[in-house]
Amino acid sequence: MPWKELRPMSQKLEFVEKAIVPGANVSALCRDFGISRQTAHKWLRRYRDQGYLGLVEKSRRPASSPLATAEDVVVSIIELRSKHASWGPQKIAGVLARRLGPEAPSPTTVARVLRRLGKVKRRRPAARIWSVDGRPRIEVKASNDLWTIDFKGWWRALNGDKCEPLTVRDAFSRRVLAVALVPATTAAHVRRVLELLFRKHGLPSAIQSDNGSPFICSRSRGGLTVLSAWLVSLGIRIVRSRPGHPQDNGGHERMHRDLSELQLSPARSRRAQQRQCDRWMLDFNHVRPHDALGGKTPAELYRNSTRRSLSPLLPTYPPEWLTRRANKAGYVRINGDQVFVATALARQLIGLRQESELRWSARFFDVDLGMIEILPIDHAYLGGTVMETVTTVRPSERARERIPVSA
Structure with a gap:
């Protein structure tokens, strides 16, 4: 008798009524109803103790939750957060500790309550920082060296x-x-x-x-x-x-x-x-x-410099490097993929050297622009636009960008 053809309560009633008949084979009935013997004996035990009402499904919620936060504590947390939107779990827990004493929640509990009630805004990940490694050192021997x-x-x-x-x-x-x-x-x-x-x-x-x-x-x-x-x-x-x-x-x-x-x-x-x-x-x-x-x-x-031309120079890159001109938005094309480099480099010539199948080094004149890693299109359409995942990599960090590509 397939389980899916009967409602759970109907199955319980039919099983119990057949199992209480003197001489009934409980193991065979379990196979017919597709249930385990442990479940069968649980139903029979509840039927003997409480009658048919014992077959009603009971809540599986535990009788007590030692880690649950008291309602008045939750209310206090929400009140403090509403009055002081900039306060974090540490500060709220400190105020409640003075007010509630041993019953005060920990900062971890406060954070869990705020997160569960949607009172915590997720911060954007920190952006990449192109910092200076050490003190600049440049030898100055004549005017206009620096x-x-x-x-x-x-x-x-x-x-x-x-x-x-x-x-x-x-x-x-x-x-x-x-x-x-x-x-x-x-x-x-x-x-x-x-x-x-x-x-x-x-x-x-x-x-x-x-x-x-x-x-x-x-x-x-x-x-x-x-x-x-x-x-x-x-x-x-x-x-x-x-x-x-x-x-x-x-x-x-x-x-x-x-x-x-x-x-x-x-x-x-x-x-x-x-x-x-x-x-x-x-x-x-x-x-x-x-x-x-x-x-x-x-x-x-002071002496004036002999370099007088204000015409931009053309960068020269080694023969194994590709040269690509960024468009007005700072994108370059690599093997048909459109990759964002920098808005500041719009219409500039960028040097690219392939390091592996999907990883490229980038330079502008002698300025290191880091590594670019192109990942395959994930074929997800968002608002009619295919989103191509492009990961930009530096020696010590990775950051993921999503680059729109015409569908």
Whole structure:
């Protein structure tokens, strides 16, 4: 008699009524009904103890739950979380410990309650950080071997205009090449100042900056931004200071301290403040002798660069490398697969070397862009779009991106 043709209660009743008949073969009935002998004897025992009501299915929930949290404790947890949305399990447990004493829940219990009630927001995984391994070391032997660039802390003119100087300095001669009060700290304004300096003084071999925008983006491949990618394309090496280490650019910070004297008597407007900055720069470069320069002024030591061209260079990669131009969104094609590299590298030529069947090394000039690993299409359609899984790999980390491909 197949089980699926009867309701569970009907099967129980029929089985019990046949099994209580004197001389009934319980083992044979078990085979006919497709149940174990343990189940059969359990039904018969309940029938003898409670009659037909004993055959009603009972809840399997345990009589007690030692690990269950008391209702009043759960209410207290929710009340504290509602009043203080930024409090985590550790802080909530600490407050309840003072209030409830030994009955207070542990931080683990608080976290479990919050998670079960949907009061915990899942954080996005930490993004990849393209950091600096150690202190930058570059040998400076002549003018334009290294320029340093940074924004000095801002102040306001008497009319309320914001004055935030962009400063550029030659590391060898200490000459301050620019103190420009730009309208905003964007890549476009910084590039405009640098283009004027390049036309006037020529191009340096390297430029050192901190890790702030618009010079560096630690979440972009190679730490490149649109501005730094443009500098690299001109053949200028990018030197990065370590995060939180202003001493890596100590000479520039010392110059900023001298420049701070202008904040003591702000001008009436930003335009007037720019004139004072120009006057300060003239005095710093041409009048004030520097002990580190043997009593000479920076202008006496500085010489313009012989590199004058502002035309971007074409990167040359070894013969075994592929060269691909990124589109306007920063994607390149590898064997028909569209892979995101970096927005900052839009329309730039990228070098790719195949390391294995689906893994590629990437470079932009001499800047290491890490490893790219392409995984097969998973054939999942999301909103009419096929999603191709692309994994980008660095020596010490992996991160997964999903790249849309036209269906």
